[in-house]
Amino acid sequence: MYGRHSAARTKLAKRFCHLASNFIPKGLTRMLHAYTSSEIEGSDFCKMSENIELNRDEGGLVREETQSNIYVKPVYTPEDIKDNDYAGDIADPGCYPFTRGIYPKMYRDRLWLKAFLVSYDTPESTNAAFKSYIENGMNDLRLTCDLPTQNGLDPDHPLALSAMFCGGIASYAINTYETMLEGLPLENTVYEGGFMNVLDAIYFHGLLVAMIENRGGDISKLLGTDIADPIRSKLVYGDPSWPTEVERRVLMDHIEYCLEYTPKWKPVVPNGIDPCQAGMNAVHELGEVIAVCTAIIDDFCQRGHTIDEFGPMVVAMDAESDFFESIAKFRAARRMWAKIAKERFGAAKKSTMALKIGIRTSGLSLQAQKPLNNAARVTIQTLAGVLGGVNSIDACSIDEAIGLPSYEARMFTLDMQHIISHEANIPLTADPLGGSYYLEWLTDKLEADANEYLKEVEKNGGIYACLESGWLYRVMEEDRLRVQHEKAEGKRLIVGLNAFTGEDGAVSKAIADCAYTVPPESIRQERIAEVKAYRASRDPEAVAQAIRRLYSDTKNGVNVSRAVIDGGKVGMTIGEVCGVVRLGYGLGYDSVDMIPTPDYVAEALKEIMR
């Protein structure tokens, strides 16, 4: 489509049958021979028919900058890192400022956690998938639900139908969780909540606590994290559910509850993945994540706590296509947070300064054309995570540009990580690229540029003011447009999209055909009937009591976590919990203003709302 590469490529593709054309190496200086499609039938090897000329420069580099437009010199030498002090700026793994990783022996002692979202159309199929993925090495159970549920809408809400099952299960209440996690341990097992906003996080954390209590277990053994990032939910999701001020207060409540009762649960994980996927470049993602971490600790300290009470910070970051830039980003993030934790917030404990990073590879980088190529993309991005010393990896599936991940594509992401560990021996030593002139220079450069960006954020009133004013969104949008224009101008080549195009072969076609497709409308209607039947099956008086308790706790400024857990136990749905909390804040029951307050909710609250 663009530039000389694609023009030549299109010509080639026309002359070769697609099967042969997938195997033509670029830039060879010998003559190649073209085949006609009629000759290739039944065989990969065919007779020569005509000679074509080859261009030695075919496939040459088109840019001198990283993905985020940082200029890169052809060679780096000791001169480029002469101001870099090993003890102060790099240091051994496990030592401040943790540039090389947070553990002294890194993966030798503890491999990264292998995670990905597991969520299919029913609780039963999700449960079966969890079990088989666990058998194959998944050890970080990532929970999510479909988009309406994340928005706090039950399946029978009028806005829920079209996005139902996008992202997975409609886990509207505890009954779905009981089936979904049947036979799985709840204690001392890493769970990660991947939801949209803070109240989702509290609700699903609440369901896990409720289930442990129902099973007679010890809730202090609940292990894991929630995203619950109040900036991301607005910046990327445009979440209409909550004003940011409400999210900030509820988040602090949630953190305080977790510190007291589920201390191994990290209630907030500032997320750079989604802003980055929505457009932000690496420098801005890095700055944004660090700014959110800082804002959260600021709010936490405002409540009279110290950063050491909060403990280690966990962030989620994007492993993008640019290999070295991603590695440098993870190293720079650890160094930046260590300095802020120590110098700004006065952290005394080493563990408080050590930033844990979970990554997801870039779904956006995956292409629908020749999806087999996505295996290369995911592998390289995963490797960037490993070489960047991250602590948990969620590798995308090669079919994600086409549909939701198929079972086999998920298995590939696990096997690929086992190959990195056991065949390629990459995790044997900590930070094997540490000391590379280029990487250390790039790490310094990202840190310096992100610090400049942080100064701008401060100048504009801090991250919450930047969100409110739209400044943060404009940064994201400008970055996104730059990429869009570079692609259109052929300054950024994407194989199969604007360069090296060609038809899908048999393997790629099969990948596309196997991708999971969302269930049709009839199955969605079943879920709608199910939630209605479930509501009717509950003890109405217990539900009414739970509604009253949640409403008054919200209204009176009491920490809502316990009321949410108890509401979950008696079957309050996500829609009801969100609606009642909204009422407690004086907002309308329905965040998208399409349904009225249900009669039984109004009835339960009629005495106290008067």
Add this chain to the structure above:
Amino acid sequence: MAKKARVLVAKVGCDIHERGALTLINVFRDAGMEVIYTGRYQSEEGVVNAAVTEDVDLIAVSDLTGSLVIICRKILEELRRLEMDIPVICGGLLTKKDVTDLIDMGVKACFGTGSSIDECLCKVKEIVGM
């Protein structure tokens, strides 16, 4: 001077994926069209209402949840109910069967996740008569 073509870029339901819609907005604008964007979290009825009120020449629906068949069917039904003849195209996550179903029900063009911007722009220009 000829009237500028007006295009409504629409999103329906809880789909948060906005990058495709935002990309198209820029592309259509750069091509000299007037673009109106509904924003996210809209209903099908709301989209049609916006299209009629804004007197657009085309509705372009973007969705990455795999539900374009459901969304477009409702949009077309609503257009028929109001006896409005506004062409609808859609783009996003599509299976081969989705494309067949959508064309059968009267959607003018479908663009899967791998479509090129040029291809989409060409089709849009053709439909709006540019």
